Amino acid sequence: MHPHQLPHMHHTLPQPLLNLNMTTLTSSGSSVASSIGGGAQGSPGAAATAQPGCSSSNVIAAATASSQPQTVGQMLAASVPCSSGMTLGMSLNLSQGGGPMPAKKKRCRKKPTDQLAQKKPNPWGEESYSDIIAKALESAPDGRLKLNEIYQWFSDNILYFRERSSQEEAAGWKNSIRHNLSLHSRFMRIQNEGAGKSSWWVINPEAKPGRNPRRTRERSNTIEATTKAALDKSRRGAKKRIEKRALMGSVHSGLNGNSTAGSITSIQHDMYDDDSMQSPFDSMTAFRSRTQSTMSVPGNTSRVSPTNCELYDDLEFPSWVGDTPAVPNIPNDLVDRTDQMRIDNGPLAGLQIKQEPKPIKTEPIAPPSYHELNSVRGPCVQNPLLRNPIVPSTNFKPMPLPGAFGGYQNGANPWLTTSVPSPLPGIQSCGIVAAQNTLASSSALPIDLENLTLPDQPLMDMDVDALIRHELSQAGGQSIHFDL
């Protein structure tokens, strides 16, 4: 159990640890701390109503609540690390009693009164993880960060996390960060080159300012007449079912589980190494591979399961996907069927595609080809941002500047101290690299793309073809013809 959740748990903390952060407080922090003390006294009510728990935190919360708008830094300074080592999360099981089912843990995430009182959604302030991550990325000189760099940013800029940077304590919030990165369409992962290197994370240039839907939501949205609750329900146990089926040897190419749709924002920068190439369907056999999953998600699922084949038609993809001028009007029926392509296409549209054995990319100009359809779900996608060293997408706009975000601590505003020359400067460097392997600009059809239309992968073509036809026939007996 990491402390991160402490504030949310029902636990009893014997003593407030008010002074705790003092040692870590920075100059501004200390001032905040002092103000906190005063605030606490000023708003006893809130503190009084605080439930047992991180009482100290409650006090602080009350204090901050009574004062003027607090900066994140102040909040951080104010946050009180509940002693770690508490054992939480044990409440569960009670309700499980007797069931044959393994005890399922239940989380108790009740927001402490203090937080309620101060209207602070989180112990560190108002920003959500995704907000903070976005800020971290925006503040990066290159506009991109690796996971561990994001972690570091959190630690460096937010006291709350800094105070919980021990391996044990950080596990929780790091998990949350990863979760948020994967979940929000707002972020995009760029496969880093080189084996064993973690990916770069960048802000999805097409992400709308402010909040962006979680991928899960996108997914659920795509499911007509399906409520999230229903969706969740239906998803429940999907994996187990899959496993079960797999064990039973009933895994047909279509299976896959996929109860999941996947992320649509990850991009493989390095495509696959020759040795890592594998049949497009390999990943569909049982479970997606980590890297492949990023690109193949929705597709896999819908492709395989006749019952789900229509579920993702309405997926919303980043505008850059479809707005690309290069993408001409496409017959509605075709569009409907190929919307999914835009998943990867978007970002990919106009991107260079590395020449690899597995050409899976999309073609920016012509309507999606049959191959492209397949590629939509393909695992390898060149980072769109890399294709063109200059401007990745039509709608790309400079990152929002610092400003709005109060300093997390020290009163220093990371954005003010960090130059943000261009949207994603870092991408440029990548672009250069990419350019070395590229011979075409967005205006020309890269060889790779041309390859796309070549039957160089009979196996895949055939499989896909059969698969799609099968799906379609299952879905409604309609047949769709794709011009190749």
Place this chain on the structure above:
DNA sequence: CTATGTAAACAAC
């Protein structure tokens, strides 16, 4: 119902 936070299962590396 949506958004968010948190925990955790899993898989790939």
Place this chain on the structure above:
DNA sequence: GTTGTTTACATAG
């Protein structure tokens, strides 16, 4: 062990 993805669940609005 780290990185990523996904599922599940809790809570607040």
